[in-house]
Amino acid sequence: MSALLEVTDLRTWFDTDQGTARAVDGVSFDVQEGETVGIVGESGCGKTVTSLSVLGLLPVPPARILEGSSIRFAGEELVGASVRRMRALRGNEISMIFQEPMSSLNPVYTVGDQICEALRLHRDMGRREARIEAVRLLDEVGIAGADRRVDEYPHQLSGGMRQRVMIAMALSCAPKLLIADEPTTALDVTIQAQILELVAELRRNRGMAVLLITHDLGVVAEVCDRVVVMYAGQVVERGSVQEIFSEPRHPYTRGLLRSLPSLEDRGRRLETIQGTVPPPTDWPTGCRFQARCLLAEERCGEPQSLIELDRQDRVARCWKAGL
């Protein structure tokens, strides 16, 4: 099976007044057709920049994607693709939904107008046809009374409903890949579960691949097939959901898992990872996690590469992982 999205050695750097911020620094992963891949990590470790790089949504300058980086979508190289080509891909082949449902819809148009705009533009539909399809899409994303809601304005909808509308817009052109950047972070827990269930269901029904960006391992466990753990602009561990959760090999992944609340150890203080992610202008040489790592030794000062572990596409960036 060929990969739908194949990111190889992606380096996205920003030229800032404080120096060059190496926000994404050699990231590789792939997404197969119909698969859900989660990218997890703390704030500031390059997840969002990775996803925005795929769609070419970063402002250039200050951002620049370095030579040697490759983003292949369905075999087509996207790094250096023309503006026109990227625009044709966006919305049609690759869609994106964002974190903040409150501000991701245009307040001056009804939700129907906004979905219809996408439909008429990308699918060449007429006014009437687009409206019927908009109602159908709203119904598909689980909005009750879709024929009435279609004429309402974003401020009349709740956060969860707005996120559903966003999903309906993103789905309007039947994309092959949906990039969801923290789609549930701004929602309360019950709505989170519903939105995740919706994304999983749509993926099953439509055979669409999903790239899910999140800092929430609980979300990953629920919907993902494979996981990419990122830290300080690098991939530190990659594997299937079972592998990551049952036998995490990188100390950072283990730390993340230990800081998840669980039903077994109630009453115990939740563990945390001490410290914060270093600024992207100033990554340490050697292992970038060493300052916060409980197992750090002298050898961690040397640059770490991804180590292939026993199974296929199972890697970790720690010299101790293979031991």
Place this chain on the structure above:
Amino acid sequence: MAAGAESLSPATGVDASAGPRRRVVGGRGLSAALPGAPQLLAGRWGSGGAALLVWIGFLWVLVTRWDGVRDGWGGAWDERLAVASLILGVAAAWAWSWRDAVRPFHSRSVAVSQWDLAVRAFSRNRTAVAGLIVVGALYAVALITPVVAPFDPNLQGDLLTERYVGPSLMHPLGTDQFARDVLSRLMYGARISLSIGFVAVAISVTIGTLLGAVAGYLGGVVDTLVMRFVDMVISFPRLVLLITIIALFEPSIFLITAVLGLTLWPSTARIVRGEVLSLREREFVQAAVALGYSKPRIIFKHLIPNALAPVIVAATLGIGNTIVLEAGLSFLGLGVQPPTPSWGTMVDAGRQNLLDAWWLSTFPGLAIVFTVLSFNLVGDGLRDALDPRLRS
């Protein structure tokens, strides 16, 4: 059925006190006899009152000034325009009221846009509504002046007996040094002053919004070029620029309008640029990019409509300012040239006779004050109504 329809209220997050529109009383019979009355009875003062006033007022003019209307139809373009606005006004009031009363209640949309909310907030502000009524009345009178004005504004009466006649039944606001009717001149002057204000602001708002939005969204070199140009235009003393240009060419209404319009836009450009700079970071703009929309589409369909609220406020206040500026220029003899009446030239003309013919300068002066005051009241009301933070 009515009860079922009533329960169909807008969704959460909507100003509850406003609620759904109340059902129109009386239906088509009443709206045919007296447009606006059913809406007034339903408690919708704004729209019902406007329809009723326009209908009664315009119909009254049509009937009492029938000769003027008949002559006007065969006359110059402004007279035809006046007749056409009269007929259209009556017809529109009738049609709107009829359609509004006939439309079944439950077919009304439950959608409440930001504009609907702003209109509600505005209509609760009494001083602003009063300002709007004055402004509306001024423009209505300006439109139909050729039909309703008692005299030709440039018609000179008997220079021996009819000069400097004080306010009387024949001449409610008196006559001037050429025995012309001041009321008629005031009404024709309103057309000039209001048109110059409106057109100049329309020009400046169009240029300012376009340049500001493009500069704000594209950023970089375009932004720098546009904004430095804005700085350049602003740093030029406006009055000096106006006087220089007018001194170079023959002063005319078109020249003044163009010059005023072409010097007012930088402030609009700044406002729009600022709005766009903050809007462009909002996620719906990112989402529009992610959906593959083109830059012109994003600028015109998604950014400008969202940046319009402060522009509307600035434009309303700008019309007032422009009217004052035009009056000032005309007062100095650099604006509208006699015998064309404009409020500024009328004040100027009455200046020498201020003590023995006070009405010459007073009435045009009051007209300027009330007009500008009304525009400022409307502008302030709009500012409050369009700012969600100030909306209670």
